[in-house]
Amino acid sequence: MKRWLAAEHINRLSANPAHCTRTTLPLDIDLRRPFVPEGYTQLYYTPIYTTLNFEQRLRYNQLFGLRINEYIMMLEADLVERLLTPLLRLPQIVADAAFVHAMTTMMEEESKHFAAFAALNRACRPDLYPLGKDRLFSRLPAWTQAMFWMVGALAGRYAFALWYLMAMEESSMAMAREMIRHPETETLGALDLAFVSVHREHMKDEARHLHIDGRMIEQCMGSAGKAKRVNAWLFQAMLRGITRPTRSGSGVMVIHQLVREMPELSSRKEEMIQAILALEKNRAFQESLFNRRMMPVTFQVFDHTPELANLGERMWGYDRR
Numbered sequence: 001m002k003r004w005l006a007a008e009h010i011n012r013l014s015a016n017p018a019h020c021t022r023t024t025l026p027l028d029i030d031l032r033r034p035f036v037p038e039g040y041t042q043l044y045y046t047p048i049y050t051t052l053n054f055e056q057r058l059r060y061n062q063l064f065g066l067r068i069n070e071y072i073m074m075l076e077a078d079l080v081e082r083l084l085t086p087l088l089r090l091p092q093i094v095a096d097a098a099f100v101h102a103m104t105t106m107m108e109e110e111s112k113h114f115a116a117f118a119a120l121n122r123a124c125r126p127d128l129y130p131l132g133k134d135r136l137f138s139r140l141p142a143w144t145q146a147m148f149w150m151v152g153a154l155a156g157r158y159a160f161a162l163w164y165l166m167a168m169e170e171s172s173m174a175m176a177r178e179m180i181r182h183p184e185t186e187t188l189g190a191l192d193l194a195f196v197s198v199h200r201e202h203m204k205d206e207a208r209h210l211h212i213d214g215r216m217i218e219q220c221m222g223s224a225g226k227a228k229r230v231n232a233w234l235f236q237a238m239l240r241g242i243t244r245p246t247r248s249g250s251g252v253m254v255i256h257q258l259v260r261e262m263p264e265l266s267s268r269k270e271e272m273i274q275a276i277l278a279l280e281k282n283r284a285f286q287e288s289l290f291n292r293r294m295m296p297v298t299f300q301v302f303d304h305t306p307e308l309a310n311l312g313e314r315m316w317g318y319d320r321r
């Protein structure tokens with residue numbers, strides 16, 4: 001089992017600028033470049049993708065890249081805040097001053113990341129993100145709002161969303177690593193350098209956050225027994241909303257925006273939406289969301305949690321070991 005860094009060690013790293021995310025990078029975006037690896041977009045997993053021409057695929061990739069940034073921002077602003085604030089009141093956390101400091105620093109860092117990704121999206125498309133508007137694709141649907149409310153309300157007793165937070169923090173690092181290792185995309189040429197640089201910087205803080213997540217899971221999720229089983233059940237219920245694209249979800253909102261910008265695609269809009277909704281049952285797509293290559297540390301935590309023995313039924317990419 002992974003050994004987590006001691007809180008004192010985490011605090012020393014977070015006080016050292018060399019280990020911290022810089023958020024003042026130059027943002028010279030080249031709009032002839034794609035923003036994210038094609039396999040991180042939804043349409044890529046549908047038969048429609050190869051029928052789109054280069055310009056259409058490029059624009060879709062860029063819009064989806066903005067949506068990925070917004071998704072990371074949503075986790076950092078909404079989920080981290082709602083989840084960690086109640087955890088900071090738990091007696092087992094309060095008793096450990098160094099760890100309280102590490103968690104508080106993490107929350108501060110996440111709010112800086114939010115601002116950095118908002119600035120990146122604005123630099124990419126100032127027309128879509130005028131000053132004061134940070135969200136285009138992630139205006140939370142009622143279902144997600146309710147889920148986040150529940151995460152906060154239950155966190156003190158059931159901190160199941162920590163598993164999700166850990167998976168998402170590790171997958172944001174995996175995407176950044178993939179962008180650095182494979183700057184050339186399959187069909188769209190090289191990734192935009194400024195876009196990649198923001199994600200590369202983001203990894204520095206996230207590498208520490210993963211250790212904080214691991215410790216929080218150990219301290220707040222309960223040991224064996226009923227509480228752990230309830231946590232496992234709630235986590236798997238939460239996953240359903242995450243792995244199933246919906247008509248009001250952000251992936252379909254990207255399609256609406258694509259068609260607004262490229263009206264020649266209007267006759268294919270419904271076809272694209274249907275293809276995205278069908279991804280609920282698409283194994284390659286589902287495995288792209290959660291897999292051991294992207295999140296080895298999180299999967300190891302799952303492996304050591306007997307209550308998550310059936311996780312693979314809901315999370316298709318999970319290969320229990």
Ligand SMILES: [Fe+2]
Binds near residue numbers: 109110113202206
């Ligand atoms: Fe972050």
Ligand SMILES: [Fe+2]
Binds near residue numbers: 110206209
């Ligand atoms: Fe983080």
